[in-house]
């Protein structure tokens with residue numbers, strides 16, 4: 010056996026995980042290849058990434074009880090690393106650049122092997138650089154036996170797409186902020202440390218905290234995308250999934266977007282929301298459900314007996330733009346669905362979150378430790394931060410101890426919403442703006458502007474774990490922290 014110390018030292022070198030593997034099993038791993046592929050968006054070809062098996066299957070579908078035994082092969086021209094979003098692997102296999110392990114070099118591979126304790130709708134994505142923006146993500150579905158065999162499963166991966174490379178998008182965001190700083194450098198307009206993000210996205214108007222007129226309105230969508238995709242396609246040429254008239258469908262919706270939140274619009278259908286972030290909730294019936302970046306929704310649908318097309322749409326938060334797929338029952342007619350909803354959607358709220366109740370909540374317990382985390386932002390250089398610290402490897406991790414019940418109080422002091430994600434653990438939403446309740450179990454929670462959300466988790470998976478805003482450019486700019494315990 011490798012000692013833990015040796016293992017940690019070894020994990021700096023590629024191949025450490027496979028050393029451990031040699032001791033644990035010999036069944037052939039599932040191969041996942043990180044590859045380039047061409048897709049067509051708005052009539053133009055684009056080269057993006059993907060994660061697929063040698064037979065072309067995107068991502069992986071597996072079962073609880075089976076080990077997650079995977080070999081990731083890097084077939085692209087740059088290093089990469091895959092994070093298993095929502096799973097609780099040993100931390101060295103969590104796939105976060107600079108935290109849990111070395112990147113996989115071009116032509117290299119890495120092995121993963123850990124038990125799957127819980128079923129649900131998860132996903133995988135690059136946690137290296139900004140590759141996630143280039144669609145380096147895939148579904149990760151774990152069946153647990155609760156599925157209804159007569160129910161057809163439909164996975165919908167949502168993504169935001171830009172022809173502009175992510176590095177350039179970030180540079181533009183930074184340049185716009187600096188430009189805005191200069192514009193704001195005028196008498197009576199002082200900058201304060203936080204809460205100065207918020208230049209107008211579409212033009213030259215400068216907004217800031219000193220202007221009371223815009224205080225009530227959160228800033229949304231600080232990147233302007235060229236397209237929004239559902240299973241890599243726009244509504245100009247959507248994926249059409251054949252379903253049975255009178256049949257049952259389980260939608261597994263994954264918001265794999267880098268920066269964009271949506272309202273899922275089921276149109277004339279009504280659905281039962283049965284799980285969020287892969288974990289069962291007491292069912293909620295509805296036609297519209299919010300989904301922020303990195304979250305998942307499992308929705309059961311009863312397809313009417315009438316042969317028809319039933320679009321499942323995702324309307325961009327605060328905008329009219331929409332994407333989606335079409336469920337086609339029988340020989341129904343497909344009519345073209347516009348890429349624009351009739352009216353702009355509202356900003357996401359915590360209305361649904363407040364009403365969600367975990368099917369199996371955490372045991373009732375007082376917190377042993379509470380961390381108050383202010384979500385902070387500075388316009389200068391597009392620097393997003395936690396407690397005014399933009400993360401580097403030198404930032405001390407949050408301290409917790411094994412066995413503790415930990416609460417994180419997330420106070421959003423900025424004007425943008427932040428979807429906050431904890432690695433390696435599942436947390437429960439236990440308070441919104443001070444009102445306590447036993448909410449959903451999740452791995453990613455929306456913290457709207459000027460709101461406070463408290464989440465609780467049991468420190469039962471020692472290691473070094475990331476906790477960050479899942480908006481790609483916020484995370485990259487420093488709204489990132491870690492927690493670490495033995």
Ligand SMILES: [Cu+2]
Nearest residue numbers: 427478480483
């Ligand atoms: Cu953020």
